[in-house]
Amino acid sequence: MGRRWIAYRTLAGKEIHRFLRIWPQTLLPPLVTTSLYFLIFGALMGPRIGPMAGFSYIDYIVPGIVLMAVINHSYANVVSSFFSAKFQRHIEEMLVAPMPNWVILAGYLTGGILRGMTIGALVLTVATLFTDLRPTNPLLALAIALMTSLLFALAGFINAIFANSFDDISIIPNFVLTPLVYLGGVFYSVQLLPEPWHRLSLANPILYMVNAFRYGFLGVADVDIEVAFLLVGGLIVVLSLWAWWLLRRGVGIKH
Amino acid sequence: MTALRLHRLRKIYDNGFEALKGIDLEVAEGDFFALLGPNGAGKSTTIGIVTSLVKKTSGKVEICGYDLDRQWEQAKRCVGLVPQEINFNQFEKVGQIVLNQAGYYGVPRRVARRRMERVLKQLELWDRRDQVSRRLSGGMKRRLMIARALVHSPRLLILDEPTAGVDIEIRHSMWDFLRELNRQGTTIILTTHYLEEAEQLCRNVAIIDHGEIIEATSMSRLLDQLEFNSYFLDLRRETRVVPDVPGYRIEVLDRTTWAVAVPRRLGLNPLFQALDERGIEIVDIRQRRNRLEQLFLQRVGRPMGEAA
Numbered sequence: 375m376g377r378r379w380i381a382y383r384t385l386a387g388k389e390i391h392r393f394l395r396i397w398p399q400t401l402l403p404p405l406v407t408t409s410l411y412f413l414i415f416g417a418l419m420g421p422r423i424g425p426m427a428g429f430s431y432i433d434y435i436v437p438g439i440v441l442m443a444v445i446n447h448s449y450a451n452v453v454s455s456f457f458s459a460k461f462q463r464h465i466e467e468m469l470v471a472p473m474p475n476w477v478i479l480a481g482y483l484t485g486g487i488l489r490g491m492t493i494g495a496l497v498l499t500v501a502t503l504f505t506d507l508r509p510t511n512p513l514l515a516l517a518i519a520l521m522t523s524l525l526f527a528l529a530g531f532i533n534a535i536f537a538n539s540f541d542d543i544s545i546i547p548n549f550v551l552t553p554l555v556y557l558g559g560v561f562y563s564v565q566l567l568p569e570p571w572h573r574l575s576l577a578n579p580i581l582y583m584v585n586a587f588r589y590g591f592l593g594v595a596d597v598d599i600e601v602a603f604l605l606v607g608g609l610i611v612v613l614s615l616w617a618w619w620l621l622r623r624g625v626g627i628k629h
Numbered sequence: 630m631t632a633l634r635l636h637r638l639r640k641i642y643d644n645g646f647e648a649l650k651g652i653d654l655e656v657a658e659g660d661f662f663a664l665l666g667p668n669g670a671g672k673s674t675t676i677g678i679v680t681s682l683v684k685k686t687s688g689k690v691e692i693c694g695y696d697l698d699r700q701w702e703q704a705k706r707c708v709g710l711v712p713q714e715i716n717f718n719q720f721e722k723v724g725q726i727v728l729n730q731a732g733y734y735g736v737p738r739r740v741a742r743r744r745m746e747r748v749l750k751q752l753e754l755w756d757r758r759d760q761v762s763r764r765l766s767g768g769m770k771r772r773l774m775i776a777r778a779l780v781h782s783p784r785l786l787i788l789d790e791p792t793a794g795v796d797i798e799i800r801h802s803m804w805d806f807l808r809e810l811n812r813q814g815t816t817i818i819l820t821t822h823y824l825e826e827a828e829q830l831c832r833n834v835a836i837i838d839h840g841e842i843i844e845a846t847s848m849s850r851l852l853d854q855l856e857f858n859s860y861f862l863d864l865r866r867e868t869r870v871v872p873d874v875p876g877y878r879i880e881v882l883d884r885t886t887w888a889v890a891v892p893r894r895l896g897l898n899p900l901f902q903a904l905d906e907r908g909i910e911i912v913d914i915r916q917r918r919n920r921l922e923q924l925f926l927q928r929v930g931r932p933m934g935e936a937a
Contacts (some may be wrong), residue, residue, distance in 0.1 A: 377702075377735025384732025463716035467777070470680045471733035472705040629642065629674075629683045 381473045382481055389485025393451055400451070400489060401496065404443050408497045411439050412504045415561065427563050427594045436501045437515070437588040438560030441522060443497045445555060445580070446547070448490030448523040452482050452530035453543045460534065465627055475621040479531065479614075486527030487520065494519055507591060514599075515590025521606045522583045526551075528613040535617070535626040554580045564596045579605060630658040630694065632707075632785045632816035633679065638688035640674050640840075648674040650840040651688065656833070658693070658784070661811045662818045663831035663848070665921075667929055671840045672820045673713065676789050680710045693784050706734060709783030711774045713790040713820075717762055723773055724749065724758035727780050734781035741780065748776040751806065768799040775803070785816045792826060804830060824921040828852070834921075838929050852921065857890040859917035860897075865910035874903040888917055 393400040416432030426434040459465040468478050501507065509515045529546075537543045558580030564572055575581055582602035585595040595602075620626070633656040640649040649671050656662045666672045677683030679690055681697070690697040695704035717726045724745055731741035749755040752772040757765065765773060771791060778786060788807070792800045800823075807830060811817050821827050827834065828848065835845040844851065867884040877900050878890040891897060897914075904911060 380735045380737060381733050384729055387732075388729055459718075462718060463714065464718045466682055466710075466712065466716050467730055468733055469682055470705065470708065470710050471730070471781075472702040472735070473733055474702075624684055628681075629677065 377472070378474065378477055381471065382477045382484075385468070385473075385478065385481025386484035389451075389455060389481060390488050392455060393485065393489045400447070401493060404447060404493050405496055405500055408439050408443055409500050409503075411435070412501060416504050427565075427592070429592055429594070430505070432505050433507050433592065434563075434588075435561055436498075436505060436507050437591045438558075438584045440494050440497050440501065441519065441584050441587045442555050442560050444490040444494040444519055444523050445526045445583075446551070447493045448486045449526040449530040449533075449547060449551060451489040452486035452527045453534045453537070453547070455485060456482055456531055456534035457537050457540070457543050460537075460627060461540075469627065475618055479617055479621060482531055483524060483527045486530060487523045490523035490527065491519065494523075509591045510593045511590045513590075515587055518583060518586040518590065518602070518606065521603070521610060522587070525583075525606055525610050525613065528610065528617055531617050532613060532620065535620050537626075554578055557581075558584050559596060560584055579609065582606065631691065632656050632658045632660065632693055633818065634689075634691040635675070635679075636689040636691070638675070638678060638690065639686045640671075640678065640683065641686045648840050649678075649685075649688075652837070652840070652842050654835055654842055654845060656785075656816060656818060658816050659811070659814060660816050660833055661807075661831045662816070663827035663834040664818055664820045664837060665824070665827060665834060665925065666820075666837035670837045672837055673789060674840075675837070676710070676787055676818075676820065680708060680787060681705060706781070707784045709778035709781065709786045711771075711778045711786070711788040711791050713793065715770050715774070717770075717773065717777065719761075719763035721762055722759055723754055723762055723765070726762055726773065727777050730777045731780040736781055744780050744782070745776075748779045752776045768795045771795055772799075772803070775806075779810075783815070785818065786810070787818045789820050790822060791819070792821065792823065800826070824925060828921040836925065836928055844928060848921075855893060856927065857892055860889050860891060861913075861915045861917050862887045862889055862911050863913035863915075865912050868909055872903060872907050872909065874900055 412432065415435055420431035420435075423431045425431065456465075459468075533543060533546050557575065558578050559575065564575040564581060567575060576597070582597050582605050585597045586599050586602035586606075589595040589599050633654070635652055635654040637651040637653060638649050639647070639651045641647045652671070652675070654675075664672050664675065674683055678685045679692065679697070681701070690704075692704040693707040695701075695707065697704045721729075727745045727749065728738070728741050731744060732738070736744065745758075746755065749758055752775055754769060754772055754776060757769065762770070762773060771794075775788075775791065791807075792803055795803065804826070807817060807819075817830075819827060819831060831848055833845075833847050834851055836843050861882070864885045864887065871879050871881060871887075876892050876895050880888040882888055889900065891900060901911065
């Protein structure tokens with residue numbers, strides 16, 4: 375077995391073990407929160423809101439809520455873990471070792487993706503208590519969920535590289551990510567919005583991910599699915615190169 | 630074979646501070662080498678560059694014959710670092726920290742487990758392997774960092790202040806451990822504030838000050854350069870008149886204690902003879918500074934702990 379593979383497996387295993395070990399902090403809260411979403415918006419308010427794009431309201435919001443959980447937790451896992459490694463300085467264990475930068479990046483991303491996808495699967499399981507929704511195109515749904523998870527794990531990594539304090543790792547999730555997710559068509563179809571809000575919504579990249587994922591379940595979307603895949607793929611390439619370059623330059627981790 | 634070769638190594642930090650001014654240094658394989666200097670002299674920067682924690686501005690680093698820029702994987706595989714500050718994950722278990730470090734170096738898990746057991750036993754931490762690391766005492770944390778640095782069997786071990794804050798008994802057992810490790814062939818580079826430690830352990834020494842190597846020689850040759858030894862003399866009775874003994878500098882510390890600078894070329898006998906002739910009775914004699922500390926002061930002009 376190659377040394378790089380062993381190094382990758384060690385780091386990825388450590389990251390996965392970390393979020394499993396602290397499951398009451400990492401896995402349980404999103405289940406409680408999303409159960410409340412399903413209960414309040416789906417079961418209690420849904421029948422009063424009526425159908426959306428030809429589907430019951432709870433069926434319409436389930437894919438968006440699942441992807442919201444994937445986005446938040448892929449990001450949170452990497453940003454908190456990598457910043458903590460910087461803060462406690464155990465990032466030095468990796469920097470002194472013969473680990474290529476891409477192995478370090480891949481290890482952290484694996485942890486983020488695994489946590490995001492695990493929580494996505496758990497939230498989807500909870501959703502079955504409220505609806506019998508089944509994906510019409512499971513492969514497409516899985517592909518966009520994986521790509522979205524990777525994208526936000528990368529974003530979390532870059533945030534952690536620039537962060538100098540614990541405040542710095544909460545600013546982006548609270549003031550950028552959360553508004554973009556909530557305005558990204560999780561709870562409504564952007565077709566319902568008047569101008570200029572409809573046009574403005576189209577500038578939100580999360581709208582494309584939510585709609586592509588919803589398309590995998592319902593077969594309907596507010597945006598072109600090919601554009602959504604191209605956009606997410608393009609952003610993954612850009613953020614991957616940026617993260618790798620930052621590691622290579624030692625930004626935030628080396629003097 | 631050279632374990633470490635630095636050629637015109639230079640580091641200028643972003644704030645414009647030139648920490649290293651193009652230093653050259655060689656450490657032979659199998660050596661026990663001391664890198665000494667006052668605070669801020671450039672020791673930690675040098676170690677940081679060698680261990681890839683600090684980016685150099687220019688110059689060349691060669692570790693066990695491998696160029697750190699071009700053959701960085703081979704070069705890094707040769708080095709183990711015991712840093713000055715605790716830098717392991719305080720929430721992980723002792724055994725897991727050591728196993729993970731082996732994994733980062735590409736050591737297969739089965740081999741890593743055997744080595745983990747060996748190094749933890751050697752450093753008397755085996756019973757603590759399932760304990761969360763933050764619960765260890767200060768001395769145990771230091772030993773854990775040594776165990777972690779050794780798990781990939783490095784040819785060159787760099788210890789940055791390894792015994793800082795460690796009680797005397799543990800310090801001596803760590804010295805024995807390091808001596809044995811060196812005897813088995815591991816090259817060791819040590820920085821320390823305890824000059825007695827460097828004098829006891831190291832065969833060769835470099836003194837760095839203001840980003841420049843001002844001395845690089847063998848410990849014995851360095852100590853030969855010592856002009857004076859300093860001692861405390863405890864007198865039986867208070868003596869009001871300080872005798873003038875040619876060649877010796879006597880300083881009165883209190884009623885019955887003197888500090889004496891003794892030229893190495895003269896030794897102690899003429900001093901005792903002169904004091905005896907004047908009826909001054911000495912009841913005890915103690916070394917004021919260890920020899921290396923004395924020499925360090927002579928060379929650098931200030932003690933180790935003082936900033937450059």
